[in-house]
Amino acid sequence: MRNLNVQSSTLKIDRNEDLAHAMVFTGPNTPFELKDSFLPILQEEEVLVKIEYTTICTSDLHTYFGRRTSPMPSILGHEIMGTIEAIGSGGKRDYSGKLLTIGDRITWMVYAFDPCCDNAQKGYPQKSENLYKYGHQKISENDMLNGGFASHCHLKKGTELFLLSNEISNPIAAPINCTHATISGVIRISAKNPVNKTCLVVGAGMLGLSACAQLKTLGASKIIVMDIDASRLTYAKKFGATHAVLLDQSTGKITVGAEHFQDIDLAIETSGNPKTIELTLSGLAIGGVLTLVGSIFKQDDISINAENIVRNLLTIRGLHNYIPEDLKNAIDFIEKHHSAYPFQELVGAEFQLEDLTQAFEYANRSEVFRVGITQNSNSSSFNI
Incomplete structure (x- = not known):
């Protein structure tokens, strides 16, 4: 050069x-x-x-x-x-x-x-x-x-x-401008105040753990985490999860915690798995909101029932990346918590x-x- x-x-x-x-x-x-x-x-x-x-x-x-x-x-x-x-x-x-x-x-x-x-x-x-x-x-x-x-x-x-x-240590600071800012954006666009609400987080990876913690600090009364890994479900409790739903990886069906999978006001889907997205929709309460954040790769189409969406007043949103306000809120969250x-x-x-x-x-x-x-x-x- x-x-x-x-x-x-x-x-x-x-x-x-x-x-x-x-x-x-x-x-x-x-x-x-x-x-x-x-x-x-x-x-x-x-x-x-x-x-x-x-x-x-x-x-x-x-x-x-x-x-x-x-x-x-x-x-x-x-x-x-x-x-x-x-x-x-x-x-x-x-x-x-x-x-x-x-x-x-x-x-x-x-x-x-x-x-x-x-x-x-x-x-x-x-x-x-x-x-x-x-x-x-x-x-x-x-x-x-x-x-x-x-x-x-x-x-x-x-x-x-x-x-x-x-x-804030370097290992905590580095993921703020991706993981935590993205979840901050999800909560912003979901238009659903999580105070005293039942929330579902699909996927107990980095995004899911951040979602649990942010929802907890915002006053969600019930935070359900759904994953195929039982150890990650247990670990998510350290970040504010209150209930766990375990999926069978081969069938995609709930094997543990099915009793918690109902009346969900706000669902944050981080896995991007089409079958899991369809399952998540079935658990939404009247007026429930599903925000998709994990579907960033090529995948099969999902099947939805339009009548179900209409009669139950459901909302499906998607978020890719975030806006400056979301990063500001994520930094504020990490600095405080x-x-x-x-x-x-x-x-x-x-x-x-x-x-x-x-x-x-x-x-x-x-x-x-x-x-x-x-x-x-x-x-x-x-x-x-």
Whole structure:
């Protein structure tokens, strides 16, 4: 790559001495490639972040192991947090309007968008034209640092940034801008105040556990979790679940807890399994709301009865990604309640960035909720 000499309004970096490095995804089931690059020339409202921590999201695993398609070559990883290393001319303010400075600890939206585009004006910024998604962009010589599995991330204009409290550890902070923000968005669009309501969470993975905790803090009286793994159902009680429903994986039928599967006011479906979605609909109360969040891969059609939807006043919603308000609410939730639930436990192993291939292999075969990727060269390369 050519030598890029850059100067921001707040920090000067000698690009001959200061290189970034990244683990590049070149194809499914192919070892990541370590590549160096010069740090970018920052334009107005752009920010260069030194990445502190990234967690491997389930969608990263789907991409790496060929279960979903993604541009290549690319730098995967979008559950990221870090500290500001440089700011483009004109400065940058966070979502609340505070002027940011070098060294601020931040997270950011998983995408950059144009607030003036049609979909953003309609309230759907995550579906804006020319959306720029971190961890999902093809890299090039002029656009290299756009994912989480790297030493730095180049944040574009149109990216909302959020300050993070130093009281939140890196493993807790990294998933906020994906998992917790998504669930915050689900609760927002469901238009159903969970206070004293019966709620169902389908899937006791990372999304499901976050849903349990957020619903609990919002006053839900009954939080039912449904999954095919009995151990995960038990673990979900640490995050506020009050009842468990166990499914048989081969038949998709309830084997334990059927008595709880009724009169559901709000259902959050994170598994994406078509048969489970149909089952969930059958348990909704009059006026019940089902919000789908896990159906992000190709799948069979589902069968619904329109008369049942009409006569029982049911609502079916879908959410893909989230809006800035959702990330703000997720950060507020974690800052207030991170010690009330064992979020720290959800990162079951840590690897160094250069060991990313081994980290993905471990994450795919293990039962941990998240694997963390650290930039700390003083830590051991693998902790569990």
